[in-house]
Amino acid sequence: MPTISMNVNGISVSAEVENRTVLSTALRENLGMTGTHVGCDTSQCGACVVHVNGKAVKSCTMFAVEADGAEVATIEGQAHSDGSLNVIQQAFQDHHGLQCGFCTPGMIMTATALLRDNPKPTETEIRDHLEGNICRCTGYQGIVNAIMAASGQKPAIAAE
Amino acid sequence: MAADGGMGHATKRREDVRFLVGRGKYCDDYVPAKTSYCAFARSTVANGKIKSINTKAAAKMPGVVAVFTGDDFVEVGGNPAGWLINSRDGEPMKEPKRPVLAHGKVRHVGDAYAAVIAETREQALDAVEAIEADIQELDAVVNMADALANTKTLVHDEIGTNQCFDWGWIEDNRAATDEAIKNAPHVTTLELVNNRLVPNALEPRCSIGEYDPGTGDYKLTTTSQNPHLTRLLISAFVMGIPENKLTVHAPDVGGGFGSKIYHYGEEALVLAAAKKLNRPVKWTSTRTEAFLSDAHGRDHVTKIELACEKDGTFIAFRTETMANVGAYLSNFSTATPTFLHGTLMAGNYTVPNVYVNVKAVFTNTAPVDAYRGAGRPEATFSLERVIDKAARELGINPIEIRRKNFIKPDQYPYASAAGLEYDSGNYDALMDGLEKLADISGFEARCKESAKNGKLRGLGINSYIEACGIAPSNLVGVLGSRVGLYDAATVRVNATGNISVMVGAHSHGQGHETAFPQIVADMLGVDPMSIEIVHGDTSKIPFGMGTYGSRSLAVCGSAVFRATEKIIAKATLIAAHMMEDKPDNVDFDAGEFSVKGTNKKVSFGEVALKAYIPHDFPLESIEPGLEETAFYDPANFTYPSGAYGCEVEVDPETGKVDICSMVAMDDFGTVVNPLIVTGQVQGGLAQGIGQALLEHGIYDENGQLLSGSFMDYAMPRADDLPNLVVDHSHATTCTHNPIGAKGCGEAGAIGSPPTVVNAVVDALQRGGFDVEHIDMPVSPARVWAAMNE
Numbered sequence: 001m002p003t004i005s006m007n008v009n010g011i012s013v014s015a016e017v018e019n020r021t022v023l024s025t026a027l028r029e030n031l032g033m034t035g036t037h038v039g040c041d042t043s044q045c046g047a048c049v050v051h052v053n054g055k056a057v058k059s060c061t062m063f064a065v066e067a068d069g070a071e072v073a074t075i076e077g078q079a080h081s082d083g084s085l086n087v088i089q090q091a092f093q094d095h096h097g098l099q100c101g102f103c104t105p106g107m108i109m110t111a112t113a114l115l116r117d118n119p120k121p122t123e124t125e126i127r128d129h130l131e132g133n134i135c136r137c138t139g140y141q142g143i144v145n146a147i148m149a150a151s152g153q154k155p156a157i158a159a160e
Numbered sequence: 161m162a163a164d165g166g167m168g169h170a171t172k173r174r175e176d177v178r179f180l181v182g183r184g185k186y187c188d189d190y191v192p193a194k195t196s197y198c199a200f201a202r203s204t205v206a207n208g209k210i211k212s213i214n215t216k217a218a219a220k221m222p223g224v225v226a227v228f229t230g231d232d233f234v235e236v237g238g239n240p241a242g243w244l245i246n247s248r249d250g251e252p253m254k255e256p257k258r259p260v261l262a263h264g265k266v267r268h269v270g271d272a273y274a275a276v277i278a279e280t281r282e283q284a285l286d287a288v289e290a291i292e293a294d295i296q297e298l299d300a301v302v303n304m305a306d307a308l309a310n311t312k313t314l315v316h317d318e319i320g321t322n323q324c325f326d327w328g329w330i331e332d333n334r335a336a337t338d339e340a341i342k343n344a345p346h347v348t349t350l351e352l353v354n355n356r357l358v359p360n361a362l363e364p365r366c367s368i369g370e371y372d373p374g375t376g377d378y379k380l381t382t383t384s385q386n387p388h389l390t391r392l393l394i395s396a397f398v399m400g401i402p403e404n405k406l407t408v409h410a411p412d413v414g415g416g417f418g419s420k421i422y423h424y425g426e427e428a429l430v431l432a433a434a435k436k437l438n439r440p441v442k443w444t445s446t447r448t449e450a451f452l453s454d455a456h457g458r459d460h461v462t463k464i465e466l467a468c469e470k471d472g473t474f475i476a477f478r479t480e481t482m483a484n485v486g487a488y489l490s491n492f493s494t495a496t497p498t499f500l501h502g503t504l505m506a507g508n509y510t511v512p513n514v515y516v517n518v519k520a521v522f523t524n525t526a527p528v529d530a531y532r533g534a535g536r537p538e539a540t541f542s543l544e545r546v547i548d549k550a551a552r553e554l555g556i557n558p559i560e561i562r563r564k565n566f567i568k569p570d571q572y573p574y575a576s577a578a579g580l581e582y583d584s585g586n587y588d589a590l591m592d593g594l595e596k597l598a599d600i601s602g603f604e605a606r607c608k609e610s611a612k613n614g615k616l617r618g619l620g621i622n623s624y625i626e627a628c629g630i631a632p633s634n635l636v637g638v639l640g641s642r643v644g645l646y647d648a649a650t651v652r653v654n655a656t657g658n659i660s661v662m663v664g665a666h667s668h669g670q671g672h673e674t675a676f677p678q679i680v681a682d683m684l685g686v687d688p689m690s691i692e693i694v695h696g697d698t699s700k701i702p703f704g705m706g707t708y709g710s711r712s713l714a715v716c717g718s719a720v721f722r723a724t725e726k727i728i729a730k731a732t733l734i735a736a737h738m739m740e741d742k743p744d745n746v747d748f749d750a751g752e753f754s755v756k757g758t759n760k761k762v763s764f765g766e767v768a769l770k771a772y773i774p775h776d777f778p779l780e781s782i783e784p785g786l787e788e789t790a791f792y793d794p795a796n797f798t799y800p801s802g803a804y805g806c807e808v809e810v811d812p813e814t815g816k817v818d819i820c821s822m823v824a825m826d827d828f829g830t831v832v833n834p835l836i837v838t839g840q841v842q843g844g845l846a847q848g849i850g851q852a853l854l855e856h857g858i859y860d861e862n863g864q865l866l867s868g869s870f871m872d873y874a875m876p877r878a879d880d881l882p883n884l885v886v887d888h889s890h891a892t893t894c895t896h897n898p899i900g901a902k903g904c905g906e907a908g909a910i911g912s913p914p915t916v917v918n919a920v921v922d923a924l925q926r927g928g929f930d931v932e933h934i935d936m937p938v939s940p941a942r943v944w945a946a947m948n949e
Contacts, residue, residue: 018282034189035182037414039362040447044870047362075182089180093172096839100669101179102363102414108180123883130878134870136362136415137669139846139908140878142839157883 009077026064046133075105097146099137199284203266206300206863223283230263270452329502344467363414369430386706413668457531476513500535618923628903629714629798664704665716685751710903722790815944830900844908852916
């Protein structure tokens, strides 16, 4: 089996994987990083979004061997170094942007990529950008509100 | 009163922190040492005779440690239905056995007939491909009317029919209802379909079986909304494992919406395999398997008649419904189309006559069971669609026809014609609130604006009531339930003053870890962060019935309340002893006990410590320790209600529907955490809008699920939905539970589908199209076809 090396959240790691192993499986099962979730088998739900070399990627769509040598960022590396929530994470808590929490890692990673590319997105831009991430719990209202707030804007409607 | 974090405070959810940093622990995140992996062979045909299953080649595949087939579970009991429903003629419903693995026949696409256990998941999946199953495909029954008419093609040969039951509610009202409709000045009739939905919690089901040969203890880690019910079903019905030798643990659960209430065969299989192999066995569903094997929801075909006076006064509702139960009876599948549906068919109205007939039908499709709302969305959709149609026929404003028939605030308690006693409500106040918040008076102007842009604008109004907080055990026992529906809580005050609360409810996104401490903190006057909730593990919690039917707060929260009252009573005895006075002279307020008229006082923390260091206790009157349990069995259902409004724009060129606004005005009684309640309603609205516009579990005539993936089954995305405006300030208190709460989890999914469809039909009518009804999902193709017929 091939051995791959990656830098995940600033730490060098390596793993033996099968050629057919996808990145989400390598993260969860080979590296024990279970923060990245898998909610479907057709690359639709977006729960598995991570960043590979700075780009948001559905980690179930990519073979682990393709990530050999890559810089990977996952949900486990998003909080501040003292463990406190970053601005986006905090906004999700403040605006009830999660319920069961299963889609949340993918939502945070997608929102992070959006705000890096577009620091002040409109509500429509946020909704369009979330098109590849399914949440079954929130109706997206808390998520949209959180991303508006994280970008220093007033949420579309009040959280309560 | 806890100033921050007590009752009514929009406390941020504490559980969010672990979910936001990737440290939630869901079932699939658990990998016990020496775990082996299970994969299932599932039927690709809807109805088939199993002639032979050859597993020899599969058993020799790399990494395979065992292969199981239905033959291995012939002696094992069936997974039972939780409610016994009797037909109108008194005959009990048909209850064919639901085996762990299919035996003799497969009955729906996705029906599991064999399982492979291997060292890795991939090896198990590879070996499934090597199983040689000779399954003779038989004709399938998919359409319910066909299933009832066709006595040659049967889902279960041994019962001789595809009809599970033919239920009447209330049978004694039938003749009077028939007579009222016959003599009525106006009768509106509507035939409609409540489309089949797939719940699609984002976390797929997962189960891990473990067995300890030293102690004989089993452990099932599983995705469950109610671990104790799962343990009871496995122990008492399916496998006979003594309850005290089986722990069921549901860790963080990634959504459920009903689909994780039920016990499934995969759970029994991993336990049996773990014992046989003496190592943990783990199965994680793929999304494809979830579509094929999770319990689906809704799937009713209904004819409803509304008889009324010319002025719109309701005289009678009569419905005939066919309800799909799929290929096997899931645990609540017989209660959902009956008592959770028929009893709501009087709605919010003073209608004197109601009769409901429901025929439950076996088909070669996945089992259908309770999905968010469970029977009540079906009832509400039928009522509120036919009321809208009647209003149009009689030339009465849809808001006015509802107001004319509303039960008024001075009529409670109100005995509905469908057999329930509503305890409180104020439907006019909700409608007033809706008219204001949704700016109904400004609709006509907005309609003209839309017309300028070439769009047809419509307004949809809906008024709903539901029965939640299920349920009084004595009542549901009479109705056919085989379980009680109380819940339980233990409040354990530790010696150092912090508190553990063990509850029978189990959060799968509802925020119990935040909301339940708000109740206890408020009552004890302590910091809510000193209170921890323990849930989901049968080895740690009292026997509770779990989370569904919007019951966690109204039922389990009431148990938490009662247990905390007992804590205060016991602590008062200890405080009186400490202050050397009579308990009657002791007051408790804001976390402090004091003797009336003196400056003597002790804090709650001091009392807690004393409870565990009882050096000088009068042991004949005060036991050491400070821990209390309460089982709470409600006196009645709770009755949340609401008025919803929706505006849509229809593109006449394409038939595409855009929702411009959605406003939900709900009465949930006492609200413990408004942040959480708002989120619950918004999530329900999204699922209801999904049902109305997008979602459809479609089987073809051969029983193949055509919408079996997220690429085919249209889940609502962020850009499909409008801002969801929610208000729960017009509350009337539930009169029979100590919190006054009614429950909020399902309301959005109940109230929104008819609101949306009413709005679409209104838009088309205003646009000059003679369209009376469009079945859900109201897709562009259906709207366009309706306009161009």
